[in-house]
Amino acid sequence: MKLYGYIGSPYVVRAVLMARWKGCALELTAPPGGNLKSAEFLRINPIGKMPALEDAGSHLAESTVICEYIDETQPGRKLLGDGPMERAQARLLARIMDVYVVPNFGALFRNLDPATRNDAEVQAAIAGLRKALGHLDHFMGPGPWAIGKEPGYADVILAPEFYLAAILLPMFGMDDPCDGQPKLTRWWQTLQADPVAAAVRSEFDVSFRAFMAARLKAP
Numbered sequence: 001m002k003l004y005g006y007i008g009s010p011y012v013v014r015a016v017l018m019a020r021w022k023g024c025a026l027e028l029t030a031p032p033g034g035n036l037k038s039a040e041f042l043r044i045n046p047i048g049k050m051p052a053l054e055d056a057g058s059h060l061a062e063s064t065v066i067c068e069y070i071d072e073t074q075p076g077r078k079l080l081g082d083g084p085m086e087r088a089q090a091r092l093l094a095r096i097m098d099v100y101v102v103p104n105f106g107a108l109f110r111n112l113d114p115a116t117r118n119d120a121e122v123q124a125a126i127a128g129l130r131k132a133l134g135h136l137d138h139f140m141g142p143g144p145w146a147i148g149k150e151p152g153y154a155d156v157i158l159a160p161e162f163y164l165a166a167i168l169l170p171m172f173g174m175d176d177p178c179d180g181q182p183k184l185t186r187w188w189q190t191l192q193a194d195p196v197a198a199a200v201r202s203e204f205d206v207s208f209r210a211f212m213a214a215r216l217k218a219p
């Protein structure tokens with residue numbers, strides 16, 4: 001299996017984390033044609049976003065779909081879980097992340113530069129973020145992982161966004177995204193103590209910090 005994308009994307013990190021926790025091979029490679037809008041890559045994924053997965057001549061897009069495919073096709077423990085409720089709870093956390101948490105990051109990215117920052121937009125994003133993080137906390141299991149006693153699908157989807165948040169949010173005075181959320185706080189501690197996740201985080205951090213530095217320097 002081949003994954004097109006770069007490790008500085010949290011969506012790419014989801015698939016990488018899924019493969020690492022499963023213990024399966026996943027080759028990470030740059031998009032053909034050198035970028036996400038090249039004719040070669042758009043033939044693979046016309047959405048023009050990373051990641052895209054190639055397996056035995058077929059292609060998939062969208063990180064959640066790719067993660068489920070890796071989980072379903074590769075040997076070993078199923079990270080999505082065994083029972084229908086466990087699987088639905090994991091998918092629910094993933095959905096809350098994508099539908100209610102992540103859109104607030106977009107508003108913050110548009111306001112990175114303090115000199116041109118729209119404070120009202122930033123405050124609305126922070127408020128939206130706090131509310132959505134509360135929803136995540138509400139639906140999380142008793143631990144130590146997001147759903148269950150071992151790293152699973154929900155952790156794969158959530159972790160990279162928290163790695164991004166740990167870099168992005170302090171720029172807006174929000175040092176601890178888990179503040180006031182007991183289950184999230186416990187989960188974040190579990191995640192940070194995991195050596196597989198920590199290794200992937202280091203790779204992401206280097207690449208994402210370089211991306212942020214370039215964004216801040218751009219005119």
Ligand SMILES: N[C@@H](CCC(=O)N[C@@H](CS)C(=O)NCC(=O)O)C(=O)O
Pocket residue numbers: 009010011036048049050051061062063064
């Ligand atoms: N819903 C998509 C989102 C993927 C996404 O937005 N990827 C970003 C990188 S973090 C991207 O490729 N952006 C390029 C663009 O939008 O032109 C997924 O879950 O895979």
